Amino acid sequence: MTEVITAESEGLKQATALPGEGDLDLRGLVKRYGKNTVVDHLDLTIPSGQLFALLGPSGCGKTTTLRMVAGLEHPDEGQIHLSGTDITQLRTFRRPVNTVFQSYALFPHLTIFENVAFGLRERRKKDIKAKVSRILETVELQAMAHRKPAQLSGGQQQRVALARALVNEPQVLLLDEPLGALDMKLRRQMQYQIKQIQNELGLTFLHVTHDQEEAMTMADKIAVMNNGRIEQMGAPEELYESPRTAFVANFLGSSNLLEGEVRGTDGDVVVTEVVGQQVRVPKDRVHSAHQSVFVGVRPEKIHVVEHGTAPDPSENEISGIVLDSSFIGIGTEYVVTVAGSFEPMKAFVQNRSAGARLAPGTPVSLRWQIPFTFALDGHEDPHAGEGSAVGPATGHISVDADEMSARAKHGPRK
Amino acid sequence: MALTAAEKRRNWTPYLLLAPMLLWLLMFFLAPMVTLLMGSLQSGSFTEGFNFTFEVSNYVNAIVAYWPWFLRSIGYALVATLCALLIAYPLAYMIVFKAGRWKYILLVLVVAPLFASFLVRTLAWTTILADEGVVVGTLRSLHILSPDQWLLATPVSVIAGLTYNFLPFMTLPIYVSLDRIDKRLIEAATDLYASGFRAFRRVTLPLSLPGIVSGMLLVFIPAAGDFVNAQLLGSVETQMIGNVIESQYLRALDYPMASALSVILIVLIIGLVTFSMRRSRADELL
Numbered sequence: 001m002t003e004v005i006t007a008e009s010e011g012l013k014q015a016t017a018l019p020g021e022g023d024l025d026l027r028g029l030v031k032r033y034g035k036n037t038v039v040d041h042l043d044l045t046i047p048s049g050q051l052f053a054l055l056g057p058s059g060c061g062k063t064t065t066l067r068m069v070a071g072l073e074h075p076d077e078g079q080i081h082l083s084g085t086d087i088t089q090l091r092t093f094r095r096p097v098n099t100v101f102q103s104y105a106l107f108p109h110l111t112i113f114e115n116v117a118f119g120l121r122e123r124r125k126k127d128i129k130a131k132v133s134r135i136l137e138t139v140e141l142q143a144m145a146h147r148k149p150a151q152l153s154g155g156q157q158q159r160v161a162l163a164r165a166l167v168n169e170p171q172v173l174l175l176d177e178p179l180g181a182l183d184m185k186l187r188r189q190m191q192y193q194i195k196q197i198q199n200e201l202g203l204t205f206l207h208v209t210h211d212q213e214e215a216m217t218m219a220d221k222i223a224v225m226n227n228g229r230i231e232q233m234g235a236p237e238e239l240y241e242s243p244r245t246a247f248v249a250n251f252l253g254s255s256n257l258l259e260g261e262v263r264g265t266d267g268d269v270v271v272t273e274v275v276g277q278q279v280r281v282p283k284d285r286v287h288s289a290h291q292s293v294f295v296g297v298r299p300e301k302i303h304v305v306e307h308g309t310a311p312d313p314s315e316n317e318i319s320g321i322v323l324d325s326s327f328i329g330i331g332t333e334y335v336v337t338v339a340g341s342f343e344p345m346k347a348f349v350q351n352r353s354a355g356a357r358l359a360p361g362t363p364v365s366l367r368w369q370i371p372f373t374f375a376l377d378g379h380e381d382p383h384a385g386e387g388s389a390v391g392p393a394t395g396h397i398s399v400d401a402d403e404m405s406a407r408a409k410h411g412p413r414k
Numbered sequence: 415m416a417l418t419a420a421e422k423r424r425n426w427t428p429y430l431l432l433a434p435m436l437l438w439l440l441m442f443f444l445a446p447m448v449t450l451l452m453g454s455l456q457s458g459s460f461t462e463g464f465n466f467t468f469e470v471s472n473y474v475n476a477i478v479a480y481w482p483w484f485l486r487s488i489g490y491a492l493v494a495t496l497c498a499l500l501i502a503y504p505l506a507y508m509i510v511f512k513a514g515r516w517k518y519i520l521l522v523l524v525v526a527p528l529f530a531s532f533l534v535r536t537l538a539w540t541t542i543l544a545d546e547g548v549v550v551g552t553l554r555s556l557h558i559l560s561p562d563q564w565l566l567a568t569p570v571s572v573i574a575g576l577t578y579n580f581l582p583f584m585t586l587p588i589y590v591s592l593d594r595i596d597k598r599l600i601e602a603a604t605d606l607y608a609s610g611f612r613a614f615r616r617v618t619l620p621l622s623l624p625g626i627v628s629g630m631l632l633v634f635i636p637a638a639g640d641f642v643n644a645q646l647l648g649s650v651e652t653q654m655i656g657n658v659i660e661s662q663y664l665r666a667l668d669y670p671m672a673s674a675l676s677v678i679l680i681v682l683i684i685g686l687v688t689f690s691m692r693r694s695r696a697d698e699l700l
Contacts (some may be wrong), residue, residue, distance in 0.1 A: 071604075092605060093605075093613075118606045118608075119606035165606075
């Protein structure tokens with residue numbers, strides 16, 4: 001499915017991937033439903049040719065943002081520019097963007113071929129047959145061209161929805177939780193294929209998802225959204241390694257956040273005191289204007305050693321007592337109580353060394369490299385964004401109950 | 415091999431389960447139809463008694479004598495069906511897409527006339543369409559009707575009555591089929607460059623066709639056999655086949671002729687419906 005595109009789509013690539021052109025620019029976008037502000041003064045620039053993910057829990061305004069770009073919702077304030085042109089007032093059907101809907105929204109009365117040809121026919125394009133066949137070949141559905149959507153599996157319907165949007169060569173392709181209804185394995189496969197298609201066509205993709213793993217796997221750049229605002233934006237590694245807010249720290253993977261106080265600086269590190277122990281944080285990873293901070297570290301950065309092992313000056317160290325440990329195949333997760341902290345710390349240790357697991361009650365030192373430490377504003381809610389997603393260690397996908405029922409109600413008919 | 419008692423019982427189970435349904439069909443469908451058919455092949459008179467003589471000439475006589483009434487019935491019913499469609503579709507569309515929180519109130523209003531008697535409602539139209547009434551007065555003042563023209567006792571009033579009386583049966587199926595359409599399909603159409611009208615033409619309308627077909631059947635079939643509207647709103651010139659059957663049964667007391675006319679009407683309606691469904695391939699939609 002991947003190598004087919006290259007030759008035929010060369011012209012398309014050149015036409016749409018000119019640098020600087022095709023940027024999608026959202027300025028001060030506001031959307032209210034009654035008293036509820038769903039999107040709150042959102043500023044965002046999506047550079048041409050990127051696979052950009054809008055990531056956030058359900059209700060954070062990400063889908064509303066996407067629908068405003070599509071023209072299916074109208075912003076109360078702000079502008080949307082595409083390639084420098086203001087498209088805020090442009091009607092949906094005049095915008096050079098296409099959407100892959102979460103429910104796929106395939107036309108049940110039309111064949112797969114006609115579903116894909118829909119946009120081309122509306123714009124009275126030539127060579128419809130050739131274009132549709134080519135895109136159906138790309139998504140490996142040529143054999144299904146004369147079937148109706150109801151005769152296809154969920155994964156096939158998803159690919160039809162993708163082909164139906166892609167065939168129009170939109171300046172921006174909008175993907176609204178496109179893989180939400182697929183099972184884990186198929187979802188992985190589609191993540192890869194969508195990324196491949198995006199790479200080869202060089203189109204701008206705006207991908208809305210609540211699945212942090214999916215966003216990190218696929219996107220060049222991620223904007224994490226919460227309560228209608230962007231919490232942080234950056235490359236997946238950047239967001240994961242250096243979260244700026246508790247929400248991002250907890251929503252992307254999971255984090256240990258411990259209350260601490262800034263005590264001073266020492267060269268390019270900030271020295272903090274956490275539960276009576278010194279923890280050093282690189283200066284550029286401190287995102288707080290206050291004395292009080294939350295000092296954070298990812299569970300998988302920590303190694304657990306028995307108490308009394310000689311310390312390493314390049315590492316931070318906090319001592320505690322093993323409360324619980326669980327074996328999860330590729331690793332072991334320890335829960336360690338730390339004197340002076342209400343919250344226990346989590347450490348994820350890969351099972352690389354032989355030897356027994358540390359039994360509950362064992363006094364241990366938790367150690368990690370100083371560059372892995374980050375510090376957040378101490379006035380934040382340290383649990384923000386928790387429970388809305390599941391960390392990569394456990395790997396299940398959390399789906400909100402309301403989303404499930406919405407899917408049951410409106411999902412593709414079988 | 416001998417069957418055990420349990421096996422014997424099991425063999426009978428499907429028939430026992432079907433029995434109520436079969437009985438129902440037998441009593442309320444098959445028995446009347448057979449009686450009607452038998453009756454239509456009888457000869458004799460009310461005073462001397464009717465005998466079953468396989469009198470096929472009843473049919474010939476019925477067609478020869480009454481074919482204009484058949485034609486008129488079919489014609490009126492067709493026009494009424496089309497009028498009902500033209501009124502009901504925009505109405506149902508508005509209720510589904512534009513009414514918002516008034517949706518269910520409007521839906522109740524569509525059904526509300528059915529709570530009043532058919533006769534009373536039809537009689538009310540004699541007042542509405544009367545020569546001194548509002549409609550005629552307005553049309554005359556707009557010079558659409560000249561002062562020596564009227565509406566009552568014309569085909570117009572009969573068709574208006576038919577349209578009015580069967581309108582809910584057109585509105586409801588169309589409402590259901592429109593309401594069932596996933597609104598996101600219309601969004602998808604506009605996302606794929608279809609204007610509001612084009613999205614209606616290519617998505618909404620085709621997806622509501624099943625409702626249109628059911629509505630047309632539900633209006634055409636009873637309208638073709640109706641006699642109340644023609645009787646109360648029409649004249650001798652606008653009589654429909656229902657009126658003929660009614661008078662043959664109740665006034666002329668010619669039961670064989672009335673039965674033959676009924677059978678012809680049934681066959682005619684079934685034939686027309688099947689033919690037009692096949693032609694428009696609408697049978698695939700239901």
